[in-house]
Amino acid sequence: MVTINDIAKRAGVSRTTVSRVINNSGYVSEASKRRIMTAIEETGYVPSEQAKSLRLKRTKVIGVILPKISTETSSRVVDGINSELNSNGYQILLASSDLSMEREIEHLKLLQSRRVDGIILVATNREQPLLNAIHQAEVPVVVLGQDIKGNSSVLYDDYHAAKAVMNAIFAKGHKKIGFIGVHEQDQAVGVERKQAYLDAMAESGVTIEEGWMQEAIFDIDSGATATKQMMQSLVKPTAIFAVTDRLAIGAMQYLQANGLKIPEDIAIIGIGASDLSKYVTPSLSTVDYFHEEAGILSARLLLNNLQNGEKKVEKSLMRYRLIERNSLV
Amino acid sequence: MVTINDIAKRAGVSRTTVSRVINNSGYVSEASKRRIMTAIEETGYVPSEQAKSLRLKRTKVIGVILPKISTETSSRVVDGINSELNSNGYQILLASSDLSMEREIEHLKLLQSRRVDGIILVATNREQPLLNAIHQAEVPVVVLGQDIKGNSSVLYDDYHAAKAVMNAIFAKGHKKIGFIGVHEQDQAVGVERKQAYLDAMAESGVTIEEGWMQEAIFDIDSGATATKQMMQSLVKPTAIFAVTDRLAIGAMQYLQANGLKIPEDIAIIGIGASDLSKYVTPSLSTVDYFHEEAGILSARLLLNNLQNGEKKVEKSLMRYRLIERNSLV
């Protein structure tokens, strides 16, 4: 691979001068500049960002840790991050934690060993070891999706979004409302959304019957299974709030397979505004979380941190939007 | 940030010795090793992969160029690439070409300036400038999705997959078959799949009526528009082959909105086995391209190249699988 020394030799100057024209800084005679330019052309020389990074102590690379790569949410978030980063000359080094906290921590270290300038962590939990790893990080970390004390985060407004969902259901006259949630280890999805359900029910003075609250994992089949359980309750719900679209779609699948009509017999609503939600039949009412925007915002927060040098802690709350479609009437 | 020199000083040895214990190579006395280990623990020292890379002339980073980040195909491919790469100690530097050839070329250079060890390019065209950029690359490039002469590629068997689609349609007794394609700049999707349609029709001796062949771009609405055009033909087709699932779903939307029953009035089939295809109503017949596997294969091809040092040109043809569902009966 051709280096700055090769160019210097070819052009008959020192590498200092070559460096000057590459970065056009300082004075260089037209003659030298011309010779250097042609040398670069002829050899196809591309300066090593890597060597430059070592010298300048910044890589222009941001590490992004995702819970899972091939998920709609992730790809939208990354899309947002990438566009914001790119227009500022940064690139993304990608890592997947596969939903394991150990791997989140591992990647936090791995990325630092690569000397990324900063890290965006799309987190799924707030366990102590993870918190420690975040606080010990030597580069700014922006956490997306979980509120980490003492650290910058971009947050979805899970509680109020879920409250909005409940209000929409109540507005249609439903009282008997079932809930499909996930494990409480996930603060945002597992705890906040559930709390909103509980509060909304309490505020409306309706008691939650046995079997109405189910816990699932993040996939469609699990949504179906949970619904099956729920429909064995003595008092059957007339509406179901599933904490994710996929869970909601699983519910729809199970109900339709068992001859129930949606929304006539039972209404469904999810959260996420997935592509899927738009094209299932009936179309699924849901909440848009603006994932791409969240990605952009995370990147921007990180870049601010980088540019100001200060480690300012900022919390940013995302907006959300209820999308009323045909699964809830 | 703490460096190898800090550790050396703390442990009262030379940095050579520290390097030895980090990489456990060569002899080090137990005493020195112990002192070095505690120094590392106490400081939280993490060796700089970056500096190491400069010295070793390899970064253990692979560049991945995608036509678009937030697409189901992309995320599945990246998932495959990532898992294969990760288990070999490599990481992904991500880039998006946003479907523009200029940006494909730009990123090819940008990634090289970062001294990635190799590049996986998910390509959408085979224009000359791109070919040049690929051939001029100083690191191995594996191209996914387009057959590039003189370069390793992982290829989808577009022609035969599309032929299989046509056979499936014929098998149901259809003769009047419409086609929704894309621009020929895309060799794989635009040319190969169309050729299969043309050949299949010719081989069956059925003439293609005016209006049966439509060209769209890669989104759902465009599929609907194309279908609208098609349905204005004098002789209406009884089945439609759309070259992607999204196009097929657009067709379904338009047809259903206009009171037609699928598959009774008109059958539909796509390609891609998207998540969507499974959950629309009726479920969409399609072809699974095993994108994740394609990602794994691309990564493996690249790693082989890297390990053997030789620049062997290998073409790998992906398998495919027809999935018959309810949109075609």
Next chain:
DNA sequence: CTGAAAGCGCTTACAG
């Protein structure tokens, strides 16, 4: 078992 020295490819005061 250990360390001094050279070098990976750059940039940047400093001196001229």
Next chain:
DNA sequence: CTGAAAGCGCTTACAG
């Protein structure tokens, strides 16, 4: 306008 020198954080012959 230009270049020699130092240094970013590592590894690896080489010598002892």
